[in-house]
Amino acid sequence: MKDARGGSVLQGTLDLLILRVLKREPLHGWGIADRIKQYSQQALSIGEGSLYPALYRLEARGWVASEWGHSDNKRRAKFYRLTPKGRKRLEVEQANWDRVAAAIAGVLRHA
Numbered sequence: 001m002k003d004a005r006g007g008s009v010l011q012g013t014l015d016l017l018i019l020r021v022l023k024r025e026p027l028h029g030w031g032i033a034d035r036i037k038q039y040s041q042q043a044l045s046i047g048e049g050s051l052y053p054a055l056y057r058l059e060a061r062g063w064v065a066s067e068w069g070h071s072d073n074k075r076r077a078k079f080y081r082l083t084p085k086g087r088k089r090l091e092v093e094q095a096n097w098d099r100v101a102a103a104i105a106g107v108l109r110h111a
Contacts, residue, residue: 067079
């Protein structure tokens with residue numbers, strides 16, 4: 001995953017972003033990447049080489065489930081949805097992120 005300048009984004013945040021986006025509604029892979037880009041105001045871009053391995057990993061852990069369907073343009077696509085186990089994991093990941101973000105903000109504020 002890259003930020004708009006081409007730099008890497010903090011490791012471990014991709015799972016959180018995917019889980020958070022899927023909390024609203026089931027989406028196919030391109031839709032997930034597009035929502036993250038949209039919600040980040042074009043600052044974050046996720047390539048297929050990062051997105052699909054993350055989705056497969058999340059599915060293997062039982063945090064997301066998938067099923068085949070048709071996209072808005074009538075193409076066959078695999079849609080991912082958050083599972084109850086994934087909702088619980090999202091809470092944990094969000095709490096962890098909040099702690100890390102607060103710690104980083106504290107350093108930036110006082111250094």
